[in-house]
Amino acid sequence: MSAELVQFLLAGITLGAIYALVALGFAIIYNASHVINFAQGEFVMIGGMAATAFVDSGLPLPLAAAAAVAAATLVGLALEKLAVEPARNASVVTLIIITIGASILLRGLASLVWDKKIHSLPAFTGDKPIAIGGATLLPQTLWVLGATVVAVAALWWFFNRTLTGKAILAVSHNHLAARLMGISVRRVLMVSFGLSAALGALAGILIAPISFTSWDIGVMLGLKGFAAAILGGLGSGPGAIAGGLALGLIEALGAGYLSSAYKDVFAFVIILGALVFLPNGLAGRRAAERV
Amino acid sequence: MSRKGFAVLALVVALLPLALTNNYTYEVAIVVGLNAIVCVGLNLLIGYAGQISLGHAGFFGLGAYGSAILAARYGWPPFAALASAVAGVSFIAWVIGKPVLRLKGHYLAMATLGLGIIVAVVLATEDQITGGPDGMAVPPLGVASFVLQGEKLWYWIVGAVLLATVWLALNIIDSPHGRAWRALHGSEVAAGAIGIDPARHKLTAFVLSAASAALAGALTAHYSGFITPAKASFLHSIELVTMVVFGGMASTFGAVVGAAILTTLPQLLTALKEYEMVTLGAVMMLTMIFMPQGLVPTLEKALAAARRKPE
Amino acid sequence: MLLRAENLSKRFGGVAAVQAVELAVESGTVHSIIGPNGAGKTTLLNLLCGIYEPDAGKIVFGEEDVTGYPPHEFASAGIGRTFQNLQIFFNMSVLENVMAGGWLHEACGLAAALLRPPGLARAERRARTEAGELLTFVGLERWAGSPSDGLPYGALKRLEIARALAARPKLLLLDEPAAGLNPTETREIDQLIRRIAERGITVVLVEHNMKLVMEVSQRVLVLDHGRKLAEGEPAAVSQDPQVIEAYLGVEAC
Numbered sequence: 133m134s135a136e137l138v139q140f141l142l143a144g145i146t147l148g149a150i151y152a153l154v155a156l157g158f159a160i161i162y163n164a165s166h167v168i169n170f171a172q173g174e175f176v177m178i179g180g181m182a183a184t185a186f187v188d189s190g191l192p193l194p195l196a197a198a199a200a201v202a203a204a205t206l207v208g209l210a211l212e213k214l215a216v217e218p219a220r221n222a223s224v225v226t227l228i229i230i231t232i233g234a235s236i237l238l239r240g241l242a243s244l245v246w247d248k249k250i251h252s253l254p255a256f257t258g259d260k261p262i263a264i265g266g267a268t269l270l271p272q273t274l275w276v277l278g279a280t281v282v283a284v285a286a287l288w289w290f291f292n293r294t295l296t297g298k299a300i301l302a303v304s305h306n307h308l309a310a311r312l313m314g315i316s317v318r319r320v321l322m323v324s325f326g327l328s329a330a331l332g333a334l335a336g337i338l339i340a341p342i343s344f345t346s347w348d349i350g351v352m353l354g355l356k357g358f359a360a361a362i363l364g365g366l367g368s369g370p371g372a373i374a375g376g377l378a379l380g381l382i383e384a385l386g387a388g389y390l391s392s393a394y395k396d397v398f399a400f401v402i403i404l405g406a407l408v409f410l411p412n413g414l415a416g417r418r419a420a421e422r423v
Numbered sequence: 424m425s426r427k428g429f430a431v432l433a434l435v436v437a438l439l440p441l442a443l444t445n446n447y448t449y450e451v452a453i454v455v456g457l458n459a460i461v462c463v464g465l466n467l468l469i470g471y472a473g474q475i476s477l478g479h480a481g482f483f484g485l486g487a488y489g490s491a492i493l494a495a496r497y498g499w500p501p502f503a504a505l506a507s508a509v510a511g512v513s514f515i516a517w518v519i520g521k522p523v524l525r526l527k528g529h530y531l532a533m534a535t536l537g538l539g540i541i542v543a544v545v546l547a548t549e550d551q552i553t554g555g556p557d558g559m560a561v562p563p564l565g566v567a568s569f570v571l572q573g574e575k576l577w578y579w580i581v582g583a584v585l586l587a588t589v590w591l592a593l594n595i596i597d598s599p600h601g602r603a604w605r606a607l608h609g610s611e612v613a614a615g616a617i618g619i620d621p622a623r624h625k626l627t628a629f630v631l632s633a634a635s636a637a638l639a640g641a642l643t644a645h646y647s648g649f650i651t652p653a654k655a656s657f658l659h660s661i662e663l664v665t666m667v668v669f670g671g672m673a674s675t676f677g678a679v680v681g682a683a684i685l686t687t688l689p690q691l692l693t694a695l696k697e698y699e700m701v702t703l704g705a706v707m708m709l710t711m712i713f714m715p716q717g718l719v720p721t722l723e724k725a726l727a728a729a730r731r732k733p734e
Numbered sequence: 735m736l737l738r739a740e741n742l743s744k745r746f747g748g749v750a751a752v753q754a755v756e757l758a759v760e761s762g763t764v765h766s767i768i769g770p771n772g773a774g775k776t777t778l779l780n781l782l783c784g785i786y787e788p789d790a791g792k793i794v795f796g797e798e799d800v801t802g803y804p805p806h807e808f809a810s811a812g813i814g815r816t817f818q819n820l821q822i823f824f825n826m827s828v829l830e831n832v833m834a835g836g837w838l839h840e841a842c843g844l845a846a847a848l849l850r851p852p853g854l855a856r857a858e859r860r861a862r863t864e865a866g867e868l869l870t871f872v873g874l875e876r877w878a879g880s881p882s883d884g885l886p887y888g889a890l891k892r893l894e895i896a897r898a899l900a901a902r903p904k905l906l907l908l909d910e911p912a913a914g915l916n917p918t919e920t921r922e923i924d925q926l927i928r929r930i931a932e933r934g935i936t937v938v939l940v941e942h943n944m945k946l947v948m949e950v951s952q953r954v955l956v957l958d959h960g961r962k963l964a965e966g967e968p969a970a971v972s973q974d975p976q977v978i979e980a981y982l983g984v985e986a987c
């Protein structure tokens with residue numbers, strides 16, 4: 133393998149891990165509510181921006197990161213409570229507009245609360261590159277991959293081993309049955325929005341030292357996360373991870389070998405192809421409509 | 424209702440200049456008209472046929488750049504450039520609509536959104552022909568040495584095109600095709616069971632809405648003399664959908680009203696320029712939460728209820 | 735024979751919803767399909783109008799092999815239907831629902847629809863009148879101008895029938911038209927089915943109400959677990975010990 137290829141693959145996996153976290157956020161909310169939360173990318177932005185703001189104000193990095201995740205989680209809970217909950221039974225289009233409105237609102241607020249400049253976070257453990265076979269690896273990349281693995285493992289544990297996690301899965305399979313079993317659908321919704329926001333913020337903090345952050349990075353990250361979630365089959369956790377990694381790799385290889393100007397396009401070309409030729413995604417299945 | 428509504432709209436277009444005092448207000452009115460043309464078409468797709476598109480700014484941009492490039496780079500007469508751009512975009516919509524419209528709901532949203540982004544990136548990247556992110560100059564519309572210029576003249580051009588668009592839209596909505604769209608929206612299986620081919624009718628709505636977006640895009644380009652890829656952006660697609668939904672889905676006059684309010688609002692709020700995004704986001708959320716049917720249908724219902732009471 | 739289905743089968747994952755069913759519907763008759771819940775009746779109707787494609791088997795309508803056609807081509811061949819779970823166009827008025835049903839006979843070009851020439855205006859008026867007559871035929875004339883989401887359940891069931899009739903089908907598939915109706919309303923549906931048959935429209939009726947089935951149909955097919963259990967004249971079928979055991983037995987508990 134050429135050093136160049138290794139370099140591109142490393143970049144792709146790093147990017148893919150971030151997309152996977154965002155896509156997992158989409159999947160969790162979609163499962164609990166059948167809502168596509170177009171504000172998902174803003175959680176990533178809030179995570180990165182809040183963390184840099186906290187660091188600038190003198191907090192040590194770990195504390196700043198924790199505070200940023202907490203802030204994004206609160207925003208996620210507020211979004212659910214104030215905007216999604218009141219419109220639970222609205223049509224798909226209505227919910228799309230509501231969450232897109234929320235994303236524009238959050239972006240506007242971010243530009244007011246912080247500013248419209250580009251910020252960066254110091255790398256967690258220095259930025260002395262590690263050489264592997266001609267390619268170089270930033271220590272931050274290891275943080276991104278490690279933290280993603282830990283987050284995915286924690287999610288697995290949460291959904292398979294805790295009561296709340298199992299309740300969320302139950303709701304995603306059948307609202308009515310879940311309610312009859314005494315599960316509070318509203319609480320499940322709150323938890324899933326909070327969880328998705330926290331995941332998004334984590335992604336934003338992890339990537340901020342590598343690719344910088346600013347008030348408007350949420351749009352593209354959100355849309356690509358959505359593309360990854362769809363590629364993997366809407367609502368499937370493993371699918372979201374696979375979709376995220378696939379998109380990250382495609383983007384990095386496409387930008388490296390084909391054209392860096394078109395790096396944002398590859399993801400959407402692939403997703404269009406997948407939608408047209410593989411309408412059920414890589415891992416998901418869609419049931420036939422029943423009449 | 425629709426005939427009366429059309430007369431009212433024509434009257435508004437005819438009398439509005441009395442209230443337009445300077446070039447700037449004319450300019451705002453023209454932009455309202457151009458946005459309304461897109462929204463009336465887009466409403467056929469979203470409001471009547473029930474199919475979402477988050478990428479119509481792409482068609483707007485293709486119409487604008489298509490006409491601009493043919494006129495500026497290839498020296499076509501501007502009217503021929505405009506007509507070819509609209510025809511070309513309609514053809515593109517027809518070709519991509521076929522596979523894409525098989526998708527439903529969130530999947531369709533994703534696909535249309537992706538198409539829009541691809542168009543926007545291509546327009547911003549191919550700077551040899553498009554001028555790149557900074558945009559390109561566009562020759563004015565006209566025949567030989569006679570050019571259409573000036574806010575007043577353009578007001579009447581856009582007003583006439585808007586009225587024609589609304590008239591055509593009202594006709595088709597109140598025809599078997601319009602009923603087929605609403606049937607699809609109401610229940611796709613039931614529509615199939617009475618002989619309506621979903622693919623065919625979704626495609627006609629998609630192509631007509633793309634054509635109206637391309638027409639408005641081309642007119643915008645020639646009117647303002649300049650065009651940038653921002654007109655094809657995801658945010659612009661969202662603005663267009665928001666106008667339709669805010670005014671009222673499945674209401675042609677709602678689309679016009681939505682375009683009018685959401686185009687003028689930011690102008691009125693220029694003092695609050697910094698708060699523009701916050702306001703737009705809040706308006707989108709609040710109307711959808713409290714008025715999911717949109718402004719015009721909600722008012723119509725309230726009016727009908729008030730009328731019924733006195734009896 | 736107006737309709738002949740040979741060896742029709744349809745599976746959903748592990749469920750064999752319809753298994754090797756044969757059906758021959760004679761022109762001008764009312765042919766009923768009965769069977770306990772989950773027997774595969776709705777699935778069979780969905781196969782007979784193209785909503786599902788059969789895994790195996792063949793459907794011949796008149797002289798035409800229609801197997802594998804998309805639903806709208808079943809409709810244009812002359813097969814109409816109503817739905818067990820209402821599929822009303824709630825975004826349209828009652829009259830417009832029926833007018834939409836006339837699509838096949840009022841279809842016009844796109845240019846005409848956009849420009850509305852006098853010919854189309856005339857056709858629209860005619861369609862409106864015809865839809866009004868159909869509403870009268872099913873007894874919904876007083877609701878014509880109402881939005882359809884305000885109608886009571888029983889009226890919606892009849893609206894589905896009027897909409898299906900607007901397509902002028904040769905064969906009409908009715909999926910439990912009397913389900914959820916009170917005895918008076920059920921009797922009215924009974925009358926309505928007879929009058930539809932008198933118009934020369936062949937009817938395939940899926941129904942739970944045995945009395946209704948026995949009264950209106952010339953032939954009955956009994957399904958159980960996706961298979962044909964018995965077929966014949968109503969009187970004979972209702973005496974069949976197998977039917978009594980499987981179908982009535984299930985009904986009783």
Ligand SMILES: Nc1ncnc2c1ncn2[C@@H]1O[C@H](COP(=O)(O)OP(=O)(O)O)[C@@H](O)[C@H]1O
Nearest residue numbers: 420421422746749751771772773774775776777
């Ligand atoms: N779209 C579908 N997907 C999965 N299973 C289905 C579907 N439609 C019907 N079934 C199954 O097929 C069997 C027959 O159902 P159905 O035809 O609705 O019965 P009936 O109308 O006689 O009550 C049932 O077990 C039902 O659960």
Ligand SMILES: [Mg+2]
Nearest residue numbers: 775776777818
């Ligand atoms: Mg059934």
